[in-house]
Amino acid sequence: MDKHRLDEIAKEWDEILADFFAQAKLKPQQILVVGCSTSEVLGERIGKAGSLGVAEALWPSLYAWCEREGVFLAVQGCEHINRALVVERRCAEFYRLEEVTVVPALKAGGAMAVKAYREFEDPVMVEEIKAHAGIDIGDTLIGMHLRPVAVPLRLVLRQLGQAHITAARTRPRLIGGPRAEYPA
DSSP: OOHHHHHHHHHHHHHHHHHHHHHHOOOTTOEEEEEEOHHHHTTSOTTSSOOHHHHHHHHHHHHHHHHHHTOEEEEEOOGGGTTOEEEEHHHHHHTTOOEEOOOOBTTBBOHHHHHHHHHSSSEEEESOOOBSEEEEESSOOOGGGBOSSEEEEOOSOOEETTEEEEEEEEOOOOOOOTTOOOOO
8 A cells, every 4th residue: 555545544543533532531541442454444355455554554643642541552453363452561450451372463463463562562462351442443343342331432434444433432331220310
């Protein structure tokens, strides 16, 4: 993919992230899970044309937004590593997540997981997480890593390159019965 198109995708991504963070209202030390098929961004079938170039175009803005907001980032790998996630060790320790042994690769983990593993200060892999919000680029099925109850976010841009975008935040479960009261 040419540099001009990668720059366009990076610009779209930054717009998506600005919209997402405005709607998600994440608090510091909460977790954002991101699943990304770089193949789908390129208009190819998921898992068939992974691109480190696309991951490199998306990474700076994603990482900067998470750092600015004080949010932990978890990057989901593909099905070939059971959708394990790359996180910073400080996130794993803070949330007492169980570390697993695998290193993401382009054909087993995907380009975004590879990029996160290379860029994080002290990356570790975890098998599961209960994130407070998520962004799914290319229908990678991040739902298994979201806390209940997921609330869809309607982003202005619903596509990145050729990939479908789905985003959600979570909220605590409402419990009780007809006499229960809930905050506004």
